Amino acid sequence: MTTLSPRSAPRSRVVVGLAVAAVVVxxxxxxxxVVTVEGPVSWTDKVVHLLVFAVPTYAVGRALGSVRTAVLVFAVHAPVSELVQHFLLPxxxxxxxxxxxxxxxxxxxxAVLVVRARQRRW
Structure with a gap:
């Protein structure tokens, strides 16, 4: 399933606002x-990376009512962001x-979007 049912993906101003905020963050x-990190970068950096893609994927997918669109956008953005950081950001x-x-x-x-959509249909 890639499209959420209208009931499971309300496009209220709050949902859209949270999606916009997640993308801005x-x-x-x-x-x-410039990011100043004292000492070696630890596993917390990886947790930040996980959350900085999981939360916007969920929020945008919910706001659009489409898992597929959110996954496509953020799956492309993930490697592109690392290339931009490497080559374009001093x-x-x-x-x-x-x-x-x-x-x-x-x-x-x-996954959270899909599970929540299935739970709401039960």
Whole structure:
């Protein structure tokens, strides 16, 4: 299933507002020009990457009522964001493992959308 039923995906202003906020936060986290990290980057960086893709995928999918569209947009954005960080943002670097975790976040956000839609139909 890739399209959520109208009942499971209300397009209220609150839902749309939360989706917009999630995307804005994502863009700030990914494209802020300089990130100062003291010491080695730990596993918390990967948790941030997971959440910064899972939450917007869920929120945008809910706002649009389409899992497929949200997954497509964010699955493309994940590797592109790492390339932009690596080649275009001074003080930032891209990481293949960050892109992998980003894609896991997309899958997680999509999975939550699908599970919630199925639960609402029961």
């Amino acid at each position: 994502q863009l700030l986290v990914l494209y802020w020009p 003080g930032r670097s891209g990481d293949v493992w960050d892109a992998v975790v980003d894609l896991v976040g997309v899958a997680l956000g999509a």
